[in-house]
Amino acid sequence: MDNKLPVGLRTVSAGCNIETWQRSNIMRAFKLIIFASLLISPAAAFSQQGIIERVPELQKTARRAIGGAMGCGVGSFVLVEGETETRIGGGLDPIHVFGNRIELDDILTILEARSEKRLGFDPDENKDEVGALLYVTLTVAIASKSPKVISIVKSLLSDEIEVVRAWSAIALIKLAESDPELKEAILPIGFPKSALAGAKSRSYPIPTWVRSID
Incomplete structure (x- = not known):
């Protein structure tokens, strides 16, 4: 259906989809980083101190x-x-x-x-x-x-x-x-x-x- 849109709109539409996909993946990666940081044991964090x-x-x-x-x-x-x-x-x-x-x-x-x-x-x-x-x-x-x-x-x-x-x-x-x-x-x-x-x-x-x- 996207091919029925004017060329300019098809480009914008595709760009929005890619941008949305990128934002989604960035947020997913960010959540994974936060989750991983929560898995670090207190002992491991403790060992980093002087x-x-x-x-x-x-x-x-x-x-x-x-x-x-x-x-x-x-x-x-x-x-x-x-x-x-x-x-x-x-x-x-x-x-x-x-x-x-x-x-x-x-x-x-x-x-x-x-x-x-x-x-x-x-x-x-x-x-x-x-x-x-x-x-x-x-x-x-x-x-x-x-x-x-x-x-x-x-x-x-x-x-x-x-x-x-x-x-x-x-x-x-x-x-x-x-x-x-x-x-x-x-x-x-x-x-x-x-x-x-x-x-x-x-x-x-x-x-x-x-x-x-x-």
């Missing part, structure tokens, strides 16, 4: 994790250090808190923030939650066997939170016992008695090479 911005929620998760509320057992995660990826097995706490893929840079950032008094010093913060996150972070530092963590963990040996002092001492000792080169770097470090006392209270043996200081 690690320090995530600390308040990570602290709450860590406290629940070490308390057993999120389940106990063993698992494995991938530790990413630059272009190197290493699968590490162990308890579930790091996985509950950080996920199945953990960036060493994030671990260093959290420990540095604590060392520089930028994390966990707000009077309104729950010290148990702060300690829980730092404990889980230190367990990942131990598993990393990276020399990058040594100086930062050393700075936490005198932390005001007992669990942080204790696990910083345990972390350095475990790192030293895991690799001769790491041990060479850790041997000169003096361990405050309060940090060693915390390690002993957790039934962790203190090697004879550890140098205690007041």
Whole structure:
């Protein structure tokens, strides 16, 4: 029937049909984009945030994790250090808190923030939650066997939170016992008695090479 219309009108009619079709498809695509965005899990969106911005929620998760509320057992995660990826097995706490893929840079950032008094010093913060996150972070530092963590963990040996002092001492000792080169770097470090006392209270043996200081 369109062929019976004048040429000009046939062109306009065809153009309107194409334009309508284009608008329809654009709207359909737009709706699909919106729908797809709604399917993105909160965890995926959460992972896009900077690690320090995530600390308040990570602290709450860590406290629940070490308390057993999120389940106990063993698992494995991938530790990413630059272009190197290493699968590490162990308890579930790091996985509950950080996920199945953990960036060493994030671990260093959290420990540095604590060392520089930028994390966990707000009077309104729950010290148990702060300690829980730092404990889980230190367990990942131990598993990393990276020399990058040594100086930062050393700075936490005198932390005001007992669990942080204790696990910083345990972390350095475990790192030293895991690799001769790491041990060479850790041997000169003096361990405050309060940090060693915390390690002993957790039934962790203190090697004879550890140098205690007041």
